[in-house]
Amino acid sequence: MTEPLVLGVGVEPGTPPAHLADAVAALGEVTIAVVATIDRRLGEPSIDAVADGRTLLAYTTEQLDAVVVPNPSAVVRRLTGTGSVAEAAAILAARATGGAGVLVVEKQRGTGVTVALAR
Template sequence: MSPPPSQGGAAPAAPAPSATGPGCGTLDRVASLPVCVALGLGCDRGTPAETIAQAVAEALTQAAIRLGTPALEVTAAASITLKADEAGLLEVAAAAGWALHFYDAERLAGVTVPNPSATVRRYTGTPSVSEAAALLAAGTSLAADPGALLVEKHRLRGADGRNATVSIARMPR
């Protein structure tokens, strides 16, 4: 399996980066630097890596179109602690060179998101995994930056019927 199309490298060791990573910028300040983003990842148990990678690729494309640039750098990727052993997530992160950060349901539930889900809450204990994880990993919130969530909740149903969700948050400027 090839890694998702991004220019990203390994995520920083800190669980919630609070500033733009080295070499990252914003289009309005430094056009030649990539925009740094954090991915929030969710999936059904047993979702194949190929489905997750395709969902990531589609979400990164959406973010690039929204920003008007292909220069995105994934500097953080995160999910819920329930997925710490999820083979597909681990495979995608390893192939792309991302360290995955995991947050517990209580911490994720404390994040205000645009698309909370009763179904997700029933299975995980939080109404959001991908959106909340993306915002936490980016070290921001919708209150601090209403435009931080570049891709709210991109959902892909794989050929086997399993779902993957990806949200993308812009790192603070």
């Protein structure tokens, strides 16, 4: 995939940047233009590291919870109040930046992180 994509990120507080970098690397050869997450994770070192030089968008629990996603999680809902962070954030940010808001990679789990890609 060479078109610029949106990376949706869910991250556990305090997750080392290397864990998120590993999860992104596992997505393969992609060009990420925008990083999106839940607003309460702004300032997390791993989010800051992956967003460096890219547009960073953040969404409230309510905004994320309004998005229909293919893989909602009861655990994420219990912890954050929404059934999805990575997939929902990717979809919302893709739409906000002129894309179709379609997932091209559904959520993938890493160590303390979840990532998804949308266009």
